[in-house]
Amino acid sequence: MSAETWRRGTRVAALSVAAALSVMLQIGPARAAVGIFFYYTHPGRVPWELANPQDHQCYTVGDADGYTQNHTDRYALLYMGSECRGQIWHTLYPHTAADLLKFKSVRFVPHESQLLGQRSAVPLDTAGKSHTLSTALPREPNP
Known part of the structure; x- marks a missing residue:
């Protein structure tokens, strides 16, 4: 050689x-998000939380509906379908909240570059309380 x-x-x-x-x-x-993601399910408006959810893992949450808070340091991508199927219907940015949200699954991503949805949430105030929105992004009808 x-x-x-x-x-x-x-x-x-x-x-x-x-x-x-x-x-x-x-x-x-x-990696995992740091913080807690709060949501409610119907019927009965039952409160639930996900503590320190794993990045990119899909969490099927049932019939979530209503006030939702993302107290994590990750972007929460909300899906209308279970198992994160279909298009992203709503995005909650880190430390934001929104009202009147309906979704069946959620995935957490660490970087804004991984977002496919649109921002439609408001920041939490310094006391940890959240502001609410009067409207949420409308769901696009299926043809």
């Missing part, structure tokens, strides 16, 4: 290791 062939092989191996490390660092270990 010539010295040139050996150097090429060493460079290729080094680049392969660097690429693998780069991918591993980008993916990283599973």
Whole structure:
């Protein structure tokens, strides 16, 4: 084996290791939101909460309806379908709340670049209380 062939092989191996490390660092270990996500289900307006939900995991919540608070440091993507199927119907930004929301599942994402929905929530005030909205984004009808 010539010295040139050996150097090429060493460079290729080094680049392969660097690429693998780069991918591993980008993916990283599973992370969780810090905080609590509050919602209500019907019938009976039963209160529920998700504490420190995992990033990108889908949480099917049943028939959530009404006042919803995102006290986490993640974006909450709300879906009309269970198991996060279909389009995102509403997005609650970190530390926001909204009223009159109906959804069946939620997924938490850490970065704004991963949002597909639209912002339609208001920030929580400094005392931890939330403001409400009089309207929510309308659901687009299916043809």
